[in-house]
Amino acid sequence: MATQFIIGVMGPGESATPEENMLAFDLGKAIAKEGWITLTGGRAFGVMEAAMEGAKDNGGLTIGILPGDSDSKASPYATIKIVTGIGSARNMIAVLSSHVLVVCGMAAGTASEVALAIKADKRIIFVRPDDLTLKFFKKIGTYKVSTAHTVHETIDLIKNFLSVYG
């Protein structure tokens, strides 16, 4: 059987804008349609929830990597709930478990995930990033950091990056 690819979708939680949430929903939907798994931080708000909702509504499998020691605060759109009990250190597990990372919006938690992903030598796709964010992570991450302007472009980039896994 082929590898089950896992695409991590990262972005702000409670501070996510409606536009970021809509984009995350569309990304989850597109990821599901490719047969990939959508992985997020698993909480019940923001980009995490929107991406899982888009994926689950379209028949995709979703994984939530939860910070707490129970699943009581998980999003209902997280089908598989990984209960880590290690707080924000769970960000590293979300990064390491994803074959490719897609970033939609920016906040402190998201920034820690992107930085850890660069350190772990993962490919990261920023979807419609602001200039400052892109410049900063390009500077510390060089070729590992890509940009997409549409969901379609994002999926094409993911396919390209997944091809190395044969």
Place this chain on the structure above:
Amino acid sequence: MATQFIIGVMGPGESATPEENMLAFDLGKAIAKEGWITLTGGRAFGVMEAAMEGAKDNGGLTIGILPGDSDSKASPYATIKIVTGIGSARNMIAVLSSHVLVVCGMAAGTASEVALAIKADKRIIFVRPDDLTLKFFKKIGTYKVSTAHTVHETIDLIKNFLSVYG
């Protein structure tokens, strides 16, 4: 949608006996037939691999909670690979992510998982335990520790414990 139940199967790795591996295979198979997910430590040997093989061969979903920082040492029977990068501390994540734990054989890693499960207030089923192991964990875990002698008995106990999740 109903909760996707996750059953953790714990036991020795490289030191597992053929009997323990066969029992783990049968447990994975029975768990899959109930529609539950089989979760293990994800490595390519022992009770972990046997349980996932039994589950996967029978159409079940399997999750491997891996200790390393890549999936290069994962069992091919782990469908979803959670790459933690936190070594043996991943034992706690395996425990917290499981609704019920099934123990098949005993070794140091397994003992740490049972102890953490008792602390996390999880229900633990020992399948055909030796006397010493059972006495020790009964002493520190009291009512949280149950025993089964057959796969059938194990599944009945799991059903009973899962009923609290409504």
Place this chain on the structure above:
Amino acid sequence: MATQFIIGVMGPGESATPEENMLAFDLGKAIAKEGWITLTGGRAFGVMEAAMEGAKDNGGLTIGILPGDSDSKASPYATIKIVTGIGSARNMIAVLSSHVLVVCGMAAGTASEVALAIKADKRIIFVRPDDLTLKFFKKIGTYKVSTAHTVHETIDLIKNFLSVYG
């Protein structure tokens, strides 16, 4: 400069008996008098607190490896507070950071530490263990598990084990 040796003292928290707490105090005191650091789980009760109190009252340095994400629940006898934020997974850090482990009483958290210590190939000294505990851990840990009946015997064993670090 010589290595700063760290001795982990493990045992029950709120369920510790007065005898266990008194023994832990005496162990912390004796560890301090040897110039070693006393390391515990850092909370404000049980064997953890008693060992650190014995050490600190006698001029010893103490380290508390705390489970929460702040030091608000630390024992006042923890001089250096390592705030892990990873819950019971911090037990592994307490084990890995100790050159030798001393166990005083038994509970679920303590059992997880002893099991992880066996897995990490550490030397463990049980002080006045009950028969069941000793038999169980001897079975899964063989030569790594020793026994002492007095504080004096414990210190002698520690010296012996530390000699490998040159």
Place this chain on the structure above:
Amino acid sequence: MATQFIIGVMGPGESATPEENMLAFDLGKAIAKEGWITLTGGRAFGVMEAAMEGAKDNGGLTIGILPGDSDSKASPYATIKIVTGIGSARNMIAVLSSHVLVVCGMAAGTASEVALAIKADKRIIFVRPDDLTLKFFKKIGTYKVSTAHTVHETIDLIKNFLSVYG
């Protein structure tokens, strides 16, 4: 007894410039002279090692929060070696255990620490940051991010931030 204050010094490892290493040495020295503990990621190169060398050479206590499962790769200037075994997830522990964070240079690991520190509501002082780094973290961290141009200014800011711990 007064709280033992812990100052985390973060910055690049093998990619640190000679200027960054010299600044880190001077910061460690100044931290030691104030009687505070210097905490770093504990490895034997870059800003981590330089800060601990400056501290230790001037009578200060140093703590290294190590990523691996042994202390074999620790800097000789780390007096207390916390062996976490959790890889880059140890960055969160370094952040949570520090009362104030001082940042000297920028790299992916450092960026993850600053981002986690913002999320954990810690005060962060950038010493002579480049414009891009400062702008990015000011944007996601607002008032939690300060700047200093000299070691003297850094110490004054730390004193100010520590005053809240009474």
